[in-house]
Amino acid sequence: MLSLLHSPKPTFRHLLIGDWFTIISCAIIIVFLFQTLWSHEHAAKVQIRIGDKIYAAYDLNQQRDIILHGPIGDAVIHIEQGKVRFVKSPCHNQYCVHQGWLVHSGQVAICLPNQISLELIGKQKPYDSLNY
Amino acid sequence: MQIQTNIDDHRIAKLAAFAIALHMVEAVVPSPLPGVKPGIANIVTLYVLLQYDFATAAWVSILRVFASSLLMGLFMSPTFALSLSGALVSLSVLWVAQYLPKRYFSVITLSILAAFAHIAGQLIMVRLWLIPHASVAYLIPIFSVAALFFGLINGLITARLLYNKAQKPEPDITEPKPG
Numbered sequence: 001m002l003s004l005l006h007s008p009k010p011t012f013r014h015l016l017i018g019d020w021f022t023i024i025s026c027a028i029i030i031v032f033l034f035q036t037l038w039s040h041e042h043a044a045k046v047q048i049r050i051g052d053k054i055y056a057a058y059d060l061n062q063q064r065d066i067i068l069h070g071p072i073g074d075a076v077i078h079i080e081q082g083k084v085r086f087v088k089s090p091c092h093n094q095y096c097v098h099q100g101w102l103v104h105s106g107q108v109a110i111c112l113p114n115q116i117s118l119e120l121i122g123k124q125k126p127y128d129s130l131n132y
Numbered sequence: 133m134q135i136q137t138n139i140d141d142h143r144i145a146k147l148a149a150f151a152i153a154l155h156m157v158e159a160v161v162p163s164p165l166p167g168v169k170p171g172i173a174n175i176v177t178l179y180v181l182l183q184y185d186f187a188t189a190a191w192v193s194i195l196r197v198f199a200s201s202l203l204m205g206l207f208m209s210p211t212f213a214l215s216l217s218g219a220l221v222s223l224s225v226l227w228v229a230q231y232l233p234k235r236y237f238s239v240i241t242l243s244i245l246a247a248f249a250h251i252a253g254q255l256i257m258v259r260l261w262l263i264p265h266a267s268v269a270y271l272i273p274i275f276s277v278a279a280l281f282f283g284l285i286n287g288l289i290t291a292r293l294l295y296n297k298a299q300k301p302e303p304d305i306t307e308p309k310p311g
Contacts, residue, residue, distance in 0.1 A: 014291035018236035022244050026280045033273045 043120035070114035151176035151196035221253030243287030247279040
């Protein structure tokens, strides 16, 4: 019993049972925090806005191309089993196309020249940093 | 004019000077993420809390916040506000936690709780004043990991200091008066 108290690592013998309890419960809280605050929930729907109106919301569990008629021309988006991307856009800089696949809820792709935006929506809506 | 000081004032001043020195050393150390800091000045606060009493620890902690912000020219800046809110929340948690049974909970628990309280105080201030936006929540897990890690290390250092002090108590002027 006494030999246990004189462990070779002198620093850690200061830890009492309650300290281990604190450390373990803090670790559990941290894991819980990571899970709740950093959850990258897969999206369920894509919401399309054209101009200042919500044009449509499509389910992501399908495979299809959608042609959108924006102010400067037709854009094509492609939905494929849980993800979505701009395929073709009449805009000059093609940022929206280069952004590639959107997967997680809360992700957005915006084509400013053509006034089209895609936003992925999960089961619950995450923080909206666009409207802020 | 001469301000009358007693031995308690001298002790608080001496210990606060220690804390300020550690705070200044830490301010020079680069940090990978703003806000993630070891908080080694808290070692002094914890040591004082265990060795003397809560009032002394509170004095040392608050004096440290004010004096080091004055020294760095950050008085009344956001940095100062974060430092103060962290210290106040940390002290209020310590005020409660000091009544935990000493048989099971050592200074290491106090250190971890104080570290968590410190980031909680700072994040509340950030959320309410500096970045009033919900996305601050993304930072909470990172700060919590830092709090657990540095809280544990600071606690172990404090435990070691208290242990050494108990092994060979050296008479000095900071010793409290009997009674």
